Amino acid sequence: MSVARMLTGDRPTGRLHLGHYVGSIANRVRLHQRYESFFIIADLHMLTTRNTREDIGRVAGNAREMVTDILAAGVDPARATFYLQSAIPEVGDLNTLFQNLVTVPRLERVPSLKDMARDAGKEEMPYGLLGYPVLQAADILCVKGQVVPVGKDNAAHVEVTREIARRFNHLYGEVFPVPETIAAETPTLVGTDGRAKMSKSLGNAIALSADSATVRRAVMGMYTDPNRIRADVPGTVEGNPVFAYHDIFNPDRAQVDDLKERYRAGRVGDVEVKEKLAVALDRFLDPIRERRARIEAEPGLVDQLIFEGTERTRHEVRQTLVEVRRAMGLTSAYTQVRRRAERHRKATATPA
Structure with missing residues (x-):
């Protein structure tokens, strides 16, 4: 391959939000011009925590979104x-x-799996969820x-991929590259409630497709400094979600610095800080929104x-699987059986 390949993607569980943007999408936008890029719609991974017929029935619509x-x-x-993961059985x-x-x-040491089980309300770890990093590999x-x-969340998963690639190559010969990770500049984004990372399931997210009114409602309801009961009380900027969002999404650094200075001095209210954040998010x-309208x-x-x-990816995966089976010697076993069976059939055939 003359151009290095990038693999990234998401589970089709709904619309993407600002947390997805800072955690991965911004990186993808920047990197996809440099690499041959595959974007997986990981519906099989979705089944580890959401596997009702209703969940599966929403896959196509969620994938489009x-x-x-x-x-x-x-x-x-x-x-x-x-490409749609479930449409490629060779995976x-x-x-x-x-x-x-x-x-x-080794899989039990992947820290995010227990968190995923807990967030999905699972009292015990499903087998498929334990094997999530293997399927990801x-x-x-x-x-x-x-x-x-x-x-x-996914850095530890990819380390399992790296280990599997090295192990396979050691046992059977060089087939796979050992992939490198590229971390996001902002690994996580706190939700609007200030208590957890942004998540659709927790209701603390701002969707990338949100209109201006929805953004403003979400921002005006955001968690701030709980000890600040009036605008003239000096407030804390560090750890304050509203200012965390300003730092990421507001390019007017002079405005942000001014708001921080006045907030610490008790000379600006939460309403003004939030209103200016809503404006900055709309500009972002x-x-x-304009590109979405053209697509729709x-x-x-x-x-x-x-x-x-999906058709193109399945062709690629079939080729990879042929290489894998050949390297492992799996093709030779059946070839031997087939050839001996053919010789037996010819030897015992009744002459015409």
Whole structure:
């Protein structure tokens, strides 16, 4: 491969939000021009925590929304391959082979898995969730991904991928690249409630597709300094979600510095700070909204991108699986059986 490959993506559980943007999408927009880029719609990963028929029935719609959000954020469709994970059964074959290259204790040390189980209301760890990093390794290595943009939660998962790639290459010969991670500049974004990272399921998120009125309502309801009961009381900027958002999304540094100075001195109210944040977020989201409107004005475009990307990716994965089976010697076993069976059939055939 002359150009290095990047693999990234999301579970199709709904629209993407500002937390997704700072944690991964900003990196993708920046990097996809440099790498041959595959974007996975990870619906099999979704099944580890959401697997009712209703959840599965929403996959197609959520996939469209997710891809639309990514394109609206600035990813060029001509330089990105979007594909639906469940439409490529060969990934499951690779996952099965990789399961034998990692131990249960190693997977139990991945810190985010217990958090995922807890957030999904699971009292016990499902087998599929424990194997989440192994399936993720299959996703990355099936297209021979060399770089993976990651948020804070997925860094440990990709380390399992790196270990599996090294283990496979040691046992069977060089087939896979050992992928490198590219961390986001802002690993996580606190939610509007100030108590947890931004998450759709917690109701503390601002969607990339949110209109101006929705953004303003969310911002005006944001958590600030709980000890500040009046505007003339000096407030704390550090750890204050409103100022964390200003730092990320407000490019007017002079305005932000002025607000911080007055906030610390008790010379500005929360309302003014929030109103200026709402304006800054609108300015940030306006280009995304405009691109989204152009995409939505062409019905079927996103479906076509997903379909064509899935077909292309399946072709790539089939080639990878042939290499894997050949390197492991799995093809020779059946070839031997087939050849002996053919010789037996010919030897015992009744002459015409």
